[in-house]
Amino acid sequence: MTDPAVEFRNVSMRFGDKVALQDIDLAIEEGSFVVLLGPSGGGKTTLLNILGGFLAPSSGQVFIKGSEVTHVPPARRPTTTVFQDYALFPHMSIAANVGFGLKMRGVPKAERAARVEKALEMVGLGHTALRRIHELSGGQRQRIALARALVVEPSVLLLDEPLGALDLKLRRQMQEELKAIQKRVGTTFVHVTHDQEEAMAIGDVIVVMNDGSIEDWGSPERVYLQPASRFTANFMGDNNLIEGRVTRVAGDRVEVATAFGSFLLPGTAESGASVALSLRPEHLHPETAAGRVTLGQGRVVEAGFFGTHHQCSVALAGHEDVLKLRLPQKRLVQPGESLGLYADPADMVLITR
Amino acid sequence: MPAALLHALRALPIWLYVLLLYGFIFLPVGVLVLFSFQESRIPVPPFNGPSLRWYEAVFSDPRMMDALANSVAVALLSSLVAVVLGFLAAYALARHRLPLAGLLQGFLTAPLTVSYLIIAMGLLITFNQLGVPKSLLTVGIGHVVINLPLCFAILYSQMGEHQANIERAARDLGAREWQVLVLVTVPMMWPALFASFFLSVTFSWDEFIIAFMVSRFDVTLPVEIWSMLRTGLNPKTNAVGSFVFLISIATVLILDLVILRSRKA
Amino acid sequence: MSLSTPRLRSAQVKAWGLLLPALLWTTAFFLAPLGIMALYSLWQRVGTRLVTEFTLQNYHDFFAKSFLLKSLLNSIEVTLIVTLVSVLLAYPLAYILAERVPRRWQRLALVLAILPFWTSYVVRSYSWLLVLSEGGILSNWLLDLGLTESPVSFANNRGATVVGFVHFFVMLLTLTIYANLVQLSPSYRKAAADLGAGPLRTFLHVTLPLTLPGIMVGAFLTFVLCIGDYITPQILGGNRELLLPQAIMLQIARRSDFPMASALAMILMVVVSLVYLACARWLKIDRV
Numbered sequence: 020m021t022d023p024a025v026e027f028r029n030v031s032m033r034f035g036d037k038v039a040l041q042d043i044d045l046a047i048e049e050g051s052f053v054v055l056l057g058p059s060g061g062g063k064t065t066l067l068n069i070l071g072g073f074l075a076p077s078s079g080q081v082f083i084k085g086s087e088v089t090h091v092p093p094a095r096r097p098t099t100t101v102f103q104d105y106a107l108f109p110h111m112s113i114a115a116n117v118g119f120g121l122k123m124r125g126v127p128k129a130e131r132a133a134r135v136e137k138a139l140e141m142v143g144l145g146h147t148a149l150r151r152i153h154e155l156s157g158g159q160r161q162r163i164a165l166a167r168a169l170v171v172e173p174s175v176l177l178l179d180e181p182l183g184a185l186d187l188k189l190r191r192q193m194q195e196e197l198k199a200i201q202k203r204v205g206t207t208f209v210h211v212t213h214d215q216e217e218a219m220a221i222g223d224v225i226v227v228m229n230d231g232s233i234e235d236w237g238s239p240e241r242v243y244l245q246p247a248s249r250f251t252a253n254f255m256g257d258n259n260l261i262e263g264r265v266t267r268v269a270g271d272r273v274e275v276a277t278a279f280g281s282f283l284l285p286g287t288a289e290s291g292a293s294v295a296l297s298l299r300p301e302h303l304h305p306e307t308a309a310g311r312v313t314l315g316q317g318r319v320v321e322a323g324f325f326g327t328h329h330q331c332s333v334a335l336a337g338h339e340d341v342l343k344l345r346l347p348q349k350r351l352v353q354p355g356e357s358l359g360l361y362a363d364p365a366d367m368v369l370i371t372r
Numbered sequence: 373m374p375a376a377l378l379h380a381l382r383a384l385p386i387w388l389y390v391l392l393l394y395g396f397i398f399l400p401v402g403v404l405v406l407f408s409f410q411e412s413r414i415p416v417p418p419f420n421g422p423s424l425r426w427y428e429a430v431f432s433d434p435r436m437m438d439a440l441a442n443s444v445a446v447a448l449l450s451s452l453v454a455v456v457l458g459f460l461a462a463y464a465l466a467r468h469r470l471p472l473a474g475l476l477q478g479f480l481t482a483p484l485t486v487s488y489l490i491i492a493m494g495l496l497i498t499f500n501q502l503g504v505p506k507s508l509l510t511v512g513i514g515h516v517v518i519n520l521p522l523c524f525a526i527l528y529s530q531m532g533e534h535q536a537n538i539e540r541a542a543r544d545l546g547a548r549e550w551q552v553l554v555l556v557t558v559p560m561m562w563p564a565l566f567a568s569f570f571l572s573v574t575f576s577w578d579e580f581i582i583a584f585m586v587s588r589f590d591v592t593l594p595v596e597i598w599s600m601l602r603t604g605l606n607p608k609t610n611a612v613g614s615f616v617f618l619i620s621i622a623t624v625l626i627l628d629l630v631i632l633r634s635r636k637a
Numbered sequence: 638m639s640l641s642t643p644r645l646r647s648a649q650v651k652a653w654g655l656l657l658p659a660l661l662w663t664t665a666f667f668l669a670p671l672g673i674m675a676l677y678s679l680w681q682r683v684g685t686r687l688v689t690e691f692t693l694q695n696y697h698d699f700f701a702k703s704f705l706l707k708s709l710l711n712s713i714e715v716t717l718i719v720t721l722v723s724v725l726l727a728y729p730l731a732y733i734l735a736e737r738v739p740r741r742w743q744r745l746a747l748v749l750a751i752l753p754f755w756t757s758y759v760v761r762s763y764s765w766l767l768v769l770s771e772g773g774i775l776s777n778w779l780l781d782l783g784l785t786e787s788p789v790s791f792a793n794n795r796g797a798t799v800v801g802f803v804h805f806f807v808m809l810l811t812l813t814i815y816a817n818l819v820q821l822s823p824s825y826r827k828a829a830a831d832l833g834a835g836p837l838r839t840f841l842h843v844t845l846p847l848t849l850p851g852i853m854v855g856a857f858l859t860f861v862l863c864i865g866d867y868i869t870p871q872i873l874g875g876n877r878e879l880l881l882p883q884a885i886m887l888q889i890a891r892r893s894d895f896p897m898a899s900a901l902a903m904i905l906m907v908v909v910s911l912v913y914l915a916c917a918r919w920l921k922i923d924r925v
Contacts, residue, residue, distance in 0.1 A: 071831065072831075073827060073830075073831075092830065093827070093830040093831045094830050094831070094832075094833050094834060094835055095833075098831075099831055099832060100827075100828070100831045102824050102827065102828060103824075104822065104824050105824075106822070106824035106825050106827065106828035107828075108825060108828075108829075108842075108843060108847075109847070110846045110847055119829070119832050119834075119842070120832035120833055123832055123833035123834045123838065124833055167832070168831075168832075171832065171833070383737075386733055386737060389729060389730070389733070390730065390733055393726065393730050393750075393807070394749070394750065396804070396807075397750060397752075397753055397804065397807065397808060398752075398753060399768060399774070400753070400761065400764035400765045400767065400768050400804065401752075401753040401756055401761070401764060403764060403767045403768055403774050404756070404760065404763075404764040404767060407767065414772070415767055416767065416770070416772050416773050416774070416777065417774065417777040457658050457659040457662060458659065460655040460656070460658060460659065461655065461656050461658075461659035461660070463655055464652040464653070464654075464655035464656040465652075465656065467652070468648060468649065468651075468652035470649070470652055470653070470656070476656070476660070479660070479663060479668075480659060480660070480663055482663075482667070483663065483667050485861075485913075486667075486671075486906070487861065487862075487864075487865030487905065487906075487909070488865065489865050489866075489867055489882055489885065489902070489905075490671075490674075490865065490902045490905065490906060491667065491670070493670075493674060493885070493889070493898060493899070493902050494667070494670025494671050494673065494674045494902075495666065495670050496889070496895075497670065497673055497674055497677055497895050497899065498666075498669065498670040498673050500895070501673060513666055514666070516662060516666070517662070517663070517666045517667050520659060520662060520663065521663075524659065578757050578758055580757075580758060580759050580868055581867055581868070585889075593757075594757055594758075594759050597757065597759050597760060597763075598759055601759075601763060601872065605766060605767060605770060605773075609760075609763060610767075612760075613756060613757065613760035613763065613764065616756065616757045616760060617755060617756045617757075617760070620755035620756070620757075621752070621755050624755060
């Protein structure tokens, strides 16, 4: 079994009284694109800084390709970072910027120039070597920062919310390019973001972090469709969280009693346990079909048009909470409209945390 | 723990350097203050004190006290004039689009680039030519010349778009021009006004060469101290010097506390 | 937007009205005196009279009279030494304050480093006499340590002048260089370290080049303030060597020779302007 590219063993980080990371155990596979996802202050940037060597953990160990690097300074680690503000050296040309890491490693001039040009071509900015940083746009600077980090062929590339400063269209474009480049060079990427859509678009593995702990981790599909915790369910996208109690356990299925009725769905839990059911708005329907149960009759309270669909909030008679559902693009919705709500219990996800 | 010791040893030259440099910086001032409490007539070792006799000598010297009062008066009045002129000029240039604005700005800040000695000489020759007698008034005029550019620059930099919008909001709600100025602009700019006033006072209070060249009988404190230097090393000079030091520090502390408090608000 | 509408015109008039006092003051008490001084530099003082014929005699005398020319050269030498030494001493201190001192204590440490700034300039120079004079602090230390047998004077020479200047400008430069260092984004140094540069190479390749403009501004300020200063050389320099400001004051005080003094002042302004032109490309503030 080959060593994982990165391994965190029992890593904790304290700043005075504040606990930023609590007993993090995580292994990252070689060649994968891992996204650390979570809200601000959740610990993802702290974990990235520990991996990059800018912080030493209060306790625990960090391994890169099997070697312990917990206290190794950034200059001697096989990692490079793409910073949020790019941190391109304003007093150097593009070539000098991209070649800086190679220069530090003593690579001779001619070889340096060749590798710099190759890196620039890879990010789509070939032949800009002699230009200066202030001539570039935000998106272009982003790519130079990427080229600078990749040209030294690190074991792990770290990205600290690099797409935050770009507008939507540019961001989408860069997401695609990042994924393509990662596939091409095969380096392990660890990317930090608070945008769950971005995480799902580019990651092979998403690690959801909150309050210094890992809430959930897995492929984008798994984390979105089968969230392991309430936090994950709510963070990954619009969500209906229905609280309930397990009334019956039948093999690999459980019966959960909720305010909207009792539902039989796949899952494991103890009888009598307090659980929640996660139901995505796109799995709630205004008409019935085979396999669907009735949740109730409701009135549309709010409706917004999002281009591809309508997002509606529906208040059910006799309940305080509203449920969110999606209606097709061409269906006209009026606030105050009456709707029946139907869902397939197989689309409901049992959440025990 | 050898690792920690090694780390401390490597840091040693750094802190040695810092210590030496701080020592260099504080040496003359330390000596000044220490020997202001000297008992005997010479402010050099051995130290036989402490005694307040030289402070008494300073405060009972009529010329010295006059010079002190003159310094305060000149500083306060010239700074007031500088702030008012600077404010009006900054307001004019920041809120109206005037032709040659860049040139005017450069002209008003030009005195910052000329040595005080040359400004003093220019004033001396001019007053001499016009038959204007040397006095505290001419000193005050000179101090306005050196402080006006500073006040203008500070106040102008604080009259940006953000402030302009607030003034527009006031007009929109019905305030007349003078009301906008008095009820909105001036209060809003209060920290900057305060800072430029106090900075001007500090520069004027300490200013020597202009005061030396364009005053005659009534002098400011730095000029009086200068003439004391003729008597060589004298604890009385130490005493008045330490006193000036104390006043300046107190002034800066007040400025700092006021600015700090206004920033928290 | 037409500028001829009555409302806009009255606004413009009002604006000029606000601007006028400051403009008049600067013209009357700054520009005009400079002009008059320039005029005087072309006149001559003969006996007790002012001869208002245009002549370049003063400037000719400047180059002819060796002690006048020497005073300029002395000034330039002293100022260059002071600028260089002050920058070399202040940069490390500013760097240590910005990087090695814990953030909480930085402000206090900085205030302490520039505290003597707040003694009067005259008093500060005088206080160096207390240290350097015969029988002063330094002399006493050497006597106590047995390194000398009788009191020694370190004052009244060029060295004392340099020490007095360096004392002042080290404080000024520590302040300006510190301000420059703290506004440098920490990301640059993180990036350099991340790419493999140790502390020394990070400093040489990144920190130093990025703070150079700030250093140049401080150095220029030091040069201008130092070369035009009369007080420190007069108190600490003694009589054997004159610097240009002292030569200027000599013309005024002893000989009332305003024309000659004016000519010397013009020469001083020219020197400062030349230095400004030489430094101009660093003094342009480039923002990325």
